[in-house]
Amino acid sequence: xxxxxxxxxxxxxxxxxxxxxxxxALMSFxxxxxxxxxxVVRHGFTVxxxxxxxxxxxxxxxxxxxxxxxxxxxxxxxxxxxxxxVVTSWYTLQLLIGGxxxxxxxxxxxxxxxxxxxxxxxxxxxxxxxxxxPLLVLFLLMSFRGGSRNKVxxxxxxxxxxxxxxxxxxxxxxxxxxYTTVFYRTENGVKKKLLRxxxxxxxxxxxxxxxxCHRSFIVNLEAVESSEGNSQGYSLTLADVPMKVTVSRKHxxxxxxxxxxxxxxx
Numbered sequence: 001x002x003x004x005x006x007x008x009x010x011x012x013x014x015x016x017x018x019x020x021x022x023x024x025a026l027m028s029f030x031x032x033x034x035x036x037x038x039x040v041v042r043h044g045f046t047v048x049x050x051x052x053x054x055x056x057x058x059x060x061x062x063x064x065x066x067x068x069x070x071x072x073x074x075x076x077x078x079x080x081x082x083x084x085x086v087v088t089s090w091y092t093l094q095l096l097i098g099g100x101x102x103x104x105x106x107x108x109x110x111x112x113x114x115x116x117x118x119x120x121x122x123x124x125x126x127x128x129x130x131x132x133x134p135l136l137v138l139f140l141l142m143s144f145r146g147g148s149r150n151k152v153x154x155x156x157x158x159x160x161x162x163x164x165x166x167x168x169x170x171x172x173x174x175x176x177x178x179y180t181t182v183f184y185r186t187e188n189g190v191k192k193k194l195l196r197x198x199x200x201x202x203x204x205x206x207x208x209x210x211x212x213c214h215r216s217f218i219v220n221l222e223a224v225e226s227s228e229g230n231s232q233g234y235s236l237t238l239a240d241v242p243m244k245v246t247v248s249r250k251h252x253x254x255x256x257x258x259x260x261x262x263x264x265x266x
Contacts, residue, residue: 009142009164010072010087013187017068020138025061027134032056038126052109059105060131063098071097091135099127154182154205157197170210171238172245173218175199183241190240209262213247213255221262 011017031037033053075090103123107115152170154163157178165184172183180202182193195202203212209221219236226237227247234247234255247255 010076010090011068012165014069017065020068021061021065023138023141024064024131024134025057027137028060028130029053029057031130031133037130055109056102056105059102060098060134063101064094067094067097095128095131095135096124098131099124102127152206152210154195154202155197156195157201161195163193163195167209167220168222170220171223172220172241173199173202173210175216183238185240208258211251211255211258213245213251215248217245219245221258224259224262227259 011020033050072090075093079086079089100120103120106123107113151164151166156162163182163184169185170182171185171190174181174183175198176194178196178198180195180197180199182195183190184193185191199212199216199218203218206218210218211221212218213236219238223238223241224236225239227234229235229247231249231252233249233252236245236247238245
């Protein structure tokens, strides 16, 4: 039996946000046009009804996209914890925002004849009931995508926090006593995230090209721009990371082998 783990995660690059918005718009249109749930859009398969349905779907996709681009970074800045409950709360907030705007758009279509609290609550509940399906499809696609691409999932010691991203975006892990700082690339540059757990515990979750080069560092060899040193140790330069990463004498032989393979000198 095939088991699918639903991947509920933030969308952290512009392309993913745009693709997700298109999925939300398409799914919303199909649900509204083919099923006509709650008889909200009685289009009768007419031209005007179809245009009205497309309008609702595009508004839903646009709301999703704008919320991801402008509100999601603020949400993450305020709520720094990253776990399933927090991320799910973000998408719930999106449905609340979407339902509110759909209520306004609906009244604009109907000359604001339904501008009251009762109608607002009805619109909100229907928006939640309809909007949950595009989000579930989105989470499923994210899960399949996560399984088909080379990703790493870093889980904190208590499993209360995690970070899921492509291996190529992971730059460096730095030990901070009982915590580990993770440096990773986004479309806005390199960001940092602090996860509870020793560097050794995260090392067990990783494989090549992630390499333990020092008691304080795990480095992505693909992110190394240059290296210099001698038999006592090496110093590595990483793109967009303002620090030198040390390769200790203990890890130097293995580093040289891997570095030679990467640079084609073997």
